[in-house]
Amino acid sequence: MKLIYVFDAYCGWSHGFSPTLREVISRHPELAVEVVSGGGQAGLGAEDAAAFGAPGTRTAAEADFARAAGLGVDGFPTLLAVDGERTTALARGRATADDVERRLAAFSATRPS
Incomplete structure (x- = not known):
């Protein structure tokens, strides 16, 4: 099992989730x-990421945006x-570590034998 954290660098909620994570x-x-950078606030996309100018930024941003979309985020x-093949959301937006812990325990309990 693994965790996937999808965040938005422009989102205050993503920053605020750091202590929980x-x-x-x-x-x-x-x-x-x-860790997947899922996109920008207000509809910013890969075109905006390219503005940073670092080599490969656009390609990396497009891959992250596609990964987030593919995960249903x-x-x-x-x-x-x-x-x-099983995936579940442990947190969307605001959640405490205890909230995540309860959801993770429930998900683990349904693990096929």
């Missing part, structure tokens, strides 16, 4: 964490648990 990671050091921040 740190706490969840400290409680579960056995879980890998993938439509709001930020979103924390997902992925176990094989």
Whole structure:
């Protein structure tokens, strides 16, 4: 199982979720964490990311935006648990580490044998 954190660099809620994410990671050091920059506020997209000018920025941004969309993420921040083909949202927007912990335990309890 792993966690996928999808955030928006322009979103205050994503920044505000940082303490929760740190706490969840400290409680579960056995879980890998993938971080995906899912997009920009107000509809900003890969074209806007290209404005930063670093080589490969546009390609990396497009890949992250596509990854977020492929995961079904439509709001930020979103924390997902992925176990094989199974995926569940542990947090969308505001959540405490205890909220995430309860959802993660419920997801783990439904793990196929």
